[in-house]
Amino acid sequence: MTHRPVVALTDCADANAQARQAARIAALFGSTPDILPLSGPDPEGVAALTLLDLLRSVDLTGGPTHPLVVLVNIAPRDGHWPNGAPFCWFEYRGHLVVSSWNQRVLAPLAAHLGVTEVRLTDVREVVEAAAGQWAEFTAEQVEEIVRTQFRSLWYVPLLAHWLVAGHPVPGHPQALAAPPRAEQESPRIAVIDNFGNCKLDVPAAELPGYAEGGTIAVRSRRDDRTVPVRCYDRLPDVPYGEPGFTTGSSGVGFAELVVRGGSAAELFALRQGDRVLSRG
Incomplete structure (x- = not known):
């Protein structure tokens, strides 16, 4: 055995x-x-x-x-x-x-x-x-x-x-080949954890425009509008009650869309598989 x-x-x-x-x-x-x-x-x-x-x-x-x-x-x-x-x-x-x-x-x-x-x-x-x-x-x-x-x-x-x-x-x-660049440039939500944090399928550093203090446009499914979301180094750096992009715990420094003290999935009405970045 x-x-x-x-x-x-x-x-x-x-x-x-x-x-x-x-x-x-x-x-x-x-x-x-x-x-x-x-x-x-x-x-x-x-x-x-x-x-x-x-x-x-x-x-x-x-x-x-x-x-x-x-x-x-x-x-x-x-x-x-x-x-x-x-x-x-x-x-x-x-x-x-x-x-x-x-x-x-x-x-x-x-x-x-x-x-x-x-x-x-x-x-x-x-x-x-x-x-x-x-x-x-x-x-x-x-x-x-x-x-x-x-x-x-x-x-x-x-x-x-x-x-x-x-x-x-x-x-x-x-x-076995890496994902096509088109997939990497249009990230999806891979996992929504029990806090409502949205784990993306790419590293934070590869998000277009990601930098501490910068902003990334998110398409909200709740009202189909574009929301600028600021980037932070860690979850504790996000102001309480506000959304932010951070480097999360999954993957190799993969990005997470979070709301400190709340649920990003609920705020933006997001689900697994959604592509979250607004293309203008």
Whole structure:
């Protein structure tokens, strides 16, 4: 039995789905996983920032850490793949990540953590290799795993378990590129925290016009007007009750739109996935 702490990000977020996945992961890894449901209007944006934060959070520990397993199930629903996007894997500083092949979710890792390549897997190729070498599956069981649409339950935990155990899992190199410049220049709200702070998906230093004491125009969805919002170094520097842009706690110095003592999301009627900068 391989014991490793497991964190799972998934858009299969109902209690039944979480319970099934938790039971399967616990049986394979011998530890109870932390399952983080992704919901809201833009789960891809939440997944991208959360995955980046998870991998950043294991830095600056002052010593060795326990290697993590991070599972990410957030497939693009664009109809491009016949049975959903394939899954890939990579390692970051000894931590294993198994994820849907979703370029929007993974691209920030190329831009900010230097992850430039993943190993793309084919379900049939992997499960048939396992059945022929290290797993006890009948031909019927192989076919069941290959054909199911519930691959995040039946395939992904197995893939991670086999990789941790050191089995020769077949995979094919796939380059990972940073987000297009157009995306970086038109940032979106990735996460709205429980205080109503709006975490953007770019570093504060990359916001057009960002500088301490400067202002950035925000488009309020509440009344469709443009509001100049001043930039500050930290949240405590923002005057009480007023909005401001600051360098937040997520990503690599990512920007946050805040209201000190209030909710920026409520003030401007913003949601996850909104593009907040006014273009005039």
